[in-house]
Amino acid sequence: MARPFDHLPPTLHRLGPPPGQARREVLCLPGAWQGPGAWQDLAQPLAAAGYGLNLLELPGHGPEPWDLPAFTSLRDYADLARRAAGSLNRPVLLGQGLGGWLAQKILEVADLPALLLAPWPGGGLPWPGLLALARACPRGLLGLLTGRPLALDLVAAGRLGLDRPGANLVPEPARAALEMLLGLARAYPPRGRAPRLVVALGGHPPLPLANQARLAARLGAELKILPAGPAPWEGRGGILEITQDFLERP
Secondary structure (H helix, E strand, C coil): CCCCCCCCCCEEEEECCCCCCCCCEEEEECCCCCCHHHHHHHHHHHHHCCCEEEEEECCCCCCCCCCCCCCCCHHHHHHHHHHHHHCCCCCEEEEECHHHHHHHHHHCCCCCCEEEECCCCCCCCCHHHHHHHHHHCHHHHHHHCCCCCECCCHHHHHHCCCCCCCCCCCCECHHHHHHHHHCCCCCCCCCCCCCEEEEEECCCCCCCHHHHHHHHHHHCCEEEEECCCCCHHHCHHHHHHHHHHHHCCC
């Protein structure tokens, strides 16, 4: 059965030197509800440093959002992410939130360097995260039962720690949202030789540290814990420096 995005090529927004001239290629995988604009503050200085930044735009998540079919699955997002990675020369995977899960789906089929920022767990959102989401948008969760997309307002996005919540914040279709929350779409990447780093956030209720530590151990990844505070790319913990250091690894 054909899936809704089989006919669509991946949409990548390029920053930095052209292919072949960049120090390394980087594939930026967006979090849930977010478009490529959420990466700008981190991507621009990296591009200025000579890296080729490729910002993946998921369908319906661009400057002109459009409603996705209710049966859209996380697997459809993962297929686009895999095809995007395959179009680049061994990119470093940079994923945040749901983008961290997409990176894990790519790692199922390719051993690539991966830096995961507060990655969404493949087994679904832990209970603290579900409670935080229920408090942030109770009506949205109830709407999922009737097939409505899960939308976040600015207040809910702030409570969940989303960075730049006004940047292309769009609803996620019902099936994809349920898969994300309940762990109905899993990721089982094997361990690899390429370096992997999981950056966990202290005091981040949706993703407890214990959950992030287990994920890092399963991936064979290094674990770095940032102190409690707002979203990671608002300057705390030197996330730009962490990313630059990772990109300089062989």
